[in-house]
Amino acid sequence: MTVSVRSTTDATPAPPEPSGHVVDAARWPDVARRPVARPVRTAAARLLLRRALDRLPLRVGYADGAPTGHGPLLTLHAPDAFFRRVGADGLIGFGESYMAGEWDCDDLPAVLTVLASHVGELVPAPFQRLRPLWTHARPAGQRNTPTGARRNIHRHYDLSNDLFATFLDETLTYSSAVFDVIPASWDALAAAQHRKIDRLLDLVRAGEGTRLLEIGTGWGELALRAAARGAEVTTLTLSAQQAELARRRIRAAGLADRVDVRLCDYRDATGRYDAVVSVEMIEAVGAEYWSVYFTALRDALAPGGRIALQAITMDHQQMLNTAATHTWISKYVFPGGLIPSRRAVEDHAESAGLRIVSDLGYGDHYAQTLHLWRERFIAHTDLVTGLGFDTTFQRMWELYLAYSEAGFRAHRLDVRQILMKEAHR
Known part of the structure; x- marks a missing residue:
């Protein structure tokens, strides 16, 4: 399967995840590479998402602690990589992070249903005006x-x-x-x-x-x-x-x-x-x-x-x-x-x-x-x-x-x- 590729100079190889999942870089180049850290964007993604996830009916587990909250479980195996990808590429990064094995769920549709039902709460209104910074134009091809x-x-x-x-x-x-x-x-x-x-x-x-x-x-x-x-x-x-x-x-x-x-x-x-x-x-x-x-x-x-x-x-x-x-x-x-x-x-x-x-x-x-x-x-x-x-x-x-x-x-x-x-x- 062929997918569009971002510049190789703007990413670093991703190490194997805790699950042992290793991504084939030839078949999945953008999943195998993590975007180079952009401190401001990564920090913004971390702040906004952690705050939003804490308010949703979810249990959220991070690599450094026990899950908190109530509801279906979202586990971040590699939080730094997850926030870096979302900070760089928004929802594309969210999906690529899952493909890379950086997060998992005990009930994937249930977690995604919670996120979809509260999509307006994930990013505060003042920050929604910055949406173009996290999105990409559709390829002409x-x-x-x-x-x-x-x-x-x-x-x-x-x-x-x-x-x-x-x-x-x-x-x-x-x-x-x-x-x-x-x-x-x-x-x-x-x-x-x-x-x-x-x-x-x-x-x-x-x-x-x-x-x-x-x-x-x-x-x-x-x-x-x-x-x-x-x-x-x-x-x-x-x-x-x-x-x-x-x-x-x-x-x-x-x-x-x-x-x-x-x-x-x-x-x-x-x-x-x-x-x-x-x-x-x-x-x-x-x-x-x-x-x-x-x-x-x-x-x-x-x-x-x-x-x-x-x-x-x-x-x-x-x-x-x-x-x-x-x-x-x-x-x-x-x-x-x-x-x-x-x-x-x-x-x-x-x-x-x-x-x-x-x-x-x-x-x-x-x-x-x-x-x-x-x-x-x-x-x-x-x-x-x-x-x-x-x-x-x-x-x-x-x-x-x-x-x-x-x-x-x-x-x-x-x-x-x-x-x-x-x-x-």
Whole structure:
């Protein structure tokens, strides 16, 4: 996995952590190196964070003493390194510190949920004006141009089909499920994914003879489900590995005559369809291209057609702050990605000549979905290691899943199923 690299003259090698975790500097250069200490920024991070952590419902353990406080436990194995990284790089440093093994938790999602729920208290208001000092601009190389989008999708979705199979259920569905009841066990996940897919297909009235366009194939489960209803499906993806496995699954189901899997950018979609479905694809489009995306959705509609969109959303001001910032997620997990706000979806849909007919949010179901994925991922550590993914990657992936779960549990994120039609119909 390739990540962006800060200057090697501005960092020092990190020693092994107490856990014995040694970071491969060739694969993870920015994790293997600690930023050179900037006394003022490190001291500010130490002062602000220690004061904030002492007030939160957390137990915090430092290398030099017993834990204090009440709540889930956050243990800083290397406090100096932790504060140095946060002082230099803010939330990117926070994530890289976890990847390096410099801090741990007894319940990672619980600790992150506390932090997410009290994010406004971590930095006092007067210091929030200094936020640009701790943030980085998004790299120009992550723009979702036709070439850039392929590169960004490749970095996440082409990691390995086998990797995703270690924590997804047998439907290989990588988006929020809709459960019958919460909490739910692993055994309920496949049915919950089918419930989610069926809701989307019902929204667009997919059935015998429906011409359906899917933007974002995944590993093919929605296309399979639509084709089994009798729909004629065209499905688009930029992931070569997903396309290959989706085609195999479709052939094995005997539905190849009803499903056309295309390695194709949404901007190059052709034809008119009775139904268009796009599940958690908008987050990979990038704000710069949302108007293009919604125009492509509209242009794909036949008269009287319907669009079902499943999208993760966040608060509008939070989205604006994130859009201007290179985050730990954009650096390591979803390059070029940005979660829209509900307002941004509505504004761009309206500008493209579409209107929202119905809108259902169910963020608690995504928290449950992510919880089950993370548990499964941890249970299959040996399999992940055997696939060639080292401890640093595994800590990164666990943090990504827990960080996302915390966002939904703290209600800083939501997920929505949105039905749209042409505005004049």
